[in-house]
Amino acid sequence: MSDQQKKIAGEAAALRVEAGMVVGLGTGSTAAWFVKALAARGLDGLRCVPTSEATADLARELGLTLSTLDDTPRIDLTVDGADEVGPGLALIKGGGAALLREKLVWEASDRCIVIADAAKVVTTLGVFALPIEVVAFGHKTTANRIADVLLDHDIQMPARLRQAERGVVRTDGGNLIYDAKCGAIHDPVRLADDLKLITGVVEHGLFLDLADEAIIGTVSGVELLLP
Numbered sequence: 001m002s003d004q005q006k007k008i009a010g011e012a013a014a015l016r017v018e019a020g021m022v023v024g025l026g027t028g029s030t031a032a033w034f035v036k037a038l039a040a041r042g043l044d045g046l047r048c049v050p051t052s053e054a055t056a057d058l059a060r061e062l063g064l065t066l067s068t069l070d071d072t073p074r075i076d077l078t079v080d081g082a083d084e085v086g087p088g089l090a091l092i093k094g095g096g097a098a099l100l101r102e103k104l105v106w107e108a109s110d111r112c113i114v115i116a117d118a119a120k121v122v123t124t125l126g127v128f129a130l131p132i133e134v135v136a137f138g139h140k141t142t143a144n145r146i147a148d149v150l151l152d153h154d155i156q157m158p159a160r161l162r163q164a165e166r167g168v169v170r171t172d173g174g175n176l177i178y179d180a181k182c183g184a185i186h187d188p189v190r191l192a193d194d195l196k197l198i199t200g201v202v203e204h205g206l207f208l209d210l211a212d213e214a215i216i217g218t219v220s221g222v223e224l225l226l227p
Helices: 002-014 029-041 053-061 099-107 139-152 188-196
Strands: 022-025 047-050 075-081 109-117 130-134 176-180 201-204 213-218 221-225
Touching: 002 029, 002 075, 002 109, 002 213, 002 221, 022 029, 029 053, 029 075, 029 109, 047 053, 075 099, 099 109, 099 130, 099 201, 130 139, 139 176, 139 188, 188 201
Parallel strands: 022 047, 022 075, 075 109, 109 213
Antiparallel strands: 130 176, 130 201, 213 221
8 A cells, every 4th residue: 555655656746847857866665656757757858866876776777867966966856755754844764774865965956845655644753763874983982972862852762773684784875874763853953953963973864844845645646745
């Protein structure tokens, strides 16, 4: 059911793209549906800025023209998924370990649309673990500083280093990811600011005041949400 909801959200977002646009391509299973739908439209003059190597591979395979953020620093529209969509379109992102590149592309975009299935819409952020990207050097000491900040926000569980079957997860930029099981984030703005002040933290998965619209796939079709 969720795959169908992701698919219709991605297809609806692809209809917002016009010929000649520079488009930011998100990362993850929902964003992949958008990339497929966008390629199927066959629009002329598109240039696409992918937020991960995985998305770049998919887009290239589908025949989309790729660019980089350096070559196209102004992006018309970015479409990307989210792990949670909260009030005011505050988001948690980074489940696909691409949060740094995603945020760089989002902040360079004139307009950002988040796409998701209905289960991703929440009343309070924090059930999905908050990804925090850190440099590898001294990452354990950085994790201790992160734990202190989390405690200040009444989050008792320390963040855990993300691992996969093949070992520690590394981002496309060579950084590490710590996931913080917050339970509930009562003040996302303050937590976002406090995390960015930690030396060693590169970026976090709180995307605040960045989404202009959400396209949510539901059992009865798509629902549009505004901030």
